[in-house]
Amino acid sequence: xxxxxxxxxxxxxxxxxxxxxxxxxxxxxxxxxxxxxxxxxxxxxxxxxxxxxxxxxxxxxxxxxxxxxxxxxxxxxxxxxxxxxxxxxxxxxxxxxxxxxxxxxxxxxxxxxxxxxxxxxxxxxxxxxxxxxxxxxxxxxxxxxxxxxxxxxxxxxxxxxxxxxxxxxxxxxxxxxxxxxxxxxxxxxxxxxxxxxxxxxxxxxxxxxxxxxxxxxxxxxxxxxxxxxxxxxxxxxxxxxxxxxxxxxxxxxxxxxxxxxxxxxxxxxxxxxxxxxxxxxxxxxxxxxxxxxxxxxxxxxxxxxxxxxxxxxxxxxxxxxxxxxxxxxxxxxxxxxxxxxxxxxxxxxxxxxxxxxxxxxxxxxxxxxxxxxxxxxxxxxx
Ligand code: FEO
Numbered sequence: 001x002x003x004x005x006x007x008x009x010x011x012x013x014x015x016x017x018x019x020x021x022x023x024x025x026x027x028x029x030x031x032x033x034x035x036x037x038x039x040x041x042x043x044x045x046x047x048x049x050x051x052x053x054x055x056x057x058x059x060x061x062x063x064x065x066x067x068x069x070x071x072x073x074x075x076x077x078x079x080x081x082x083x084x085x086x087x088x089x090x091x092x093x094x095x096x097x098x099x100x101x102x103x104x105x106x107x108x109x110x111x112x113x114x115x116x117x118x119x120x121x122x123x124x125x126x127x128x129x130x131x132x133x134x135x136x137x138x139x140x141x142x143x144x145x146x147x148x149x150x151x152x153x154x155x156x157x158x159x160x161x162x163x164x165x166x167x168x169x170x171x172x173x174x175x176x177x178x179x180x181x182x183x184x185x186x187x188x189x190x191x192x193x194x195x196x197x198x199x200x201x202x203x204x205x206x207x208x209x210x211x212x213x214x215x216x217x218x219x220x221x222x223x224x225x226x227x228x229x230x231x232x233x234x235x236x237x238x239x240x241x242x243x244x245x246x247x248x249x250x251x252x253x254x255x256x257x258x259x260x261x262x263x264x265x266x267x268x269x270x271x272x273x274x275x276x277x278x279x280x281x282x283x284x285x286x287x288x289x290x291x292x293x294x295x296x297x298x299x300x301x302x303x304x305x306x307x308x309x310x311x312x313x314x315x316x317x318x319x320x321x322x323x324x325x326x327x328x329x330x331x332x333x334x335x336x337x338x339x340x341x342x343x344x345x346x347x348x349x350x351x352x353x354x355x356x357x358x359x360x361x362x363x364x365x366x367x368x369x370x371x372x373x374x375x376x377x378x379x380x381x382x
Contacts, residue, residue: 002209002217003155005132007035009043009058011051012169019167020079023186023282027179028169031055031079032213034159035062036152039130040069042097044150044159045213046083055083056090067091070119070127072134073098074161075147076105080213088116095119097127099138101146123148137201139163141194143187149198156208162188163198164225166215177228180215182286184232189289189319195233199226235322237292241270242380245284246297246329247277247306252364253331256373257297259365260329263377276308285315293325293380296342297359300332305341313345320350327355327376333363355379 001007010032019025031047033055041063047055059068071087071094074080084096084106095117098106103118121127123138132154139147143162150159165187166180188195210218210225218225231238242264248254254275261271272291274284288294298309305313326346330338339358346352357376361369 002034002211003157005037006152006155006157006211007037007062008217009033009035009055009062010170011047011054011058012171013048013051014169015050020187023167023182024280025167027167027172027174029167030170030214032211032215032217033058034211035059035068036129036132036134037062038132041066042070042072042127042129042134043068043087043094044072044211045074045080046071046087048079049082052083052086056086068094069129070094071096072150073102073106074150074159075144075213076102076109077144077162078109081106081109085110085113088114093117097121099123099136099146099148105146121148137198139194139198141191142198143191151205151207153206156206158202158205158207158210160210160212162213163195164210164212164215164218164229166212168215170216176216176225180225180228181232181238181290182282183214184229185286185289185319186282189232189285192233192235192320195229199230199233202226232289235289235320237324238290239270239292241272241291242293242295243272243274243284243287243291244295244297245274245276245288245309245312247299247309248275248297249299249301249306252361253297253299253329255365256329256331256359256361256369257295259370260295260297260359260373260377263374264380267377267381269381276312277306281308281311281315284312285319288316288321289319291324293327295327295329295376295380297329298331298338298342300330300336300338303335303337305338309338309342310345313342317345317349321346322350322352325353325355325380327357327380329359329361329373329376331361331363336360336362
């Protein structure tokens with residue numbers, strides 16, 4: 001129970017191998033859905049395709065013989081919308097509530113859908129259930145163009161769609177910040193401007209509870225979560241620290257990354273080392289956004305950079321990586337080119353400060369490269 005009238009009817013997924021086809025979720029995933037009980041009853045979103053029966057069972061328990069009047073579809077991505085038809089088949093008298101884009105996507109995802117009762121709402125429209133009046137606020141690109149969030153003034157609840165979501169099922173305890181950050185940067189990170197708009201709109205509302213589509217319902221200390229979202233969506237570094245992300249084949253580039261790490265730690269800096277070929281890419285991307293400085297260390301490979309470094313840089317630029325200091329370490333046995341390639345990949349990124357010292361290793365570290373690494377450490381501390 002979330003409030004007297006609002007009940008949780010979502011599901012936990014411990015079967016998923018990769019969320020959205022790419023994210024490892026060691027603690028599973030939750031697809032949240034809610035029922036608002038009033039004179040009229042509204043169900044907020046559905047769940048992933050594999051959990052339709054469980055979800056309908058959860059709803060039936062909460063309804064206790066009553067019939068729902070509305071299904072509000074805030075987001076058409078299938079992790080939330082896959083069971084719209086199953087719902088309409090079970091409750092044919094219910095009206096599906098969405099906006100014009102919602103219904104276009106519904107037609108695309110379900111080309112053979114039978115006729116269903118539909119209510120198309122505009123930005124700012126309201127729907128009265130009784131005591132509860134729902135206001136729909138469009139939040140395009142947080143995370144798809146049809147997304148809307150819903151405010152219930154009576155219980156002061158914001159149904160925030162993917163906003164304030166997190167990886168992890170709800171029957172596993174883990175820290176919010178870490179998995180919410182990895183989720184945000186990975187999935188919504190590109191759309192900071194749109195999240196800023198939503199935060200501005202939300203700041204005019206009196207909110208006591210946030211009900212997202214993933215992760216726990218947030219009831220306390222809302223300022224903490226809103227502050228994190230403000231930092232992430234404005235692309236400000238969250239903490240002072242250096243991520244050293246490396247792509248190494250035989251360990252020589254790794255040795256340089258580690259040597260720099262030691263030099264920085266000796267100077268009192270927080271350092272995180274990431275082996276791009278072996279660690280979860282989403283975690284590496286998350287850390288790049290978390291800290292204020294980034295060192296990219298790569299071997300030269302086919303006159304280019306190692307594939308995992310390519311993937312990493314692409315993931316950063318795709319998410320508008322900006323406002324940070326970046327340094328390069330390159331390695332190459334006969335024609336080191338990695339530094340140039342990495343710099344070119346970040347050419348269009350906004351407000352990056354590049355370190356003057358560029359470390360070039362030819363095959364393995366030596367006394368000269370160690371001096372270069374020390375100079376880089378000095379520069380990164382300034
Ligand atoms: Fe949780 Fe954008 O879907």
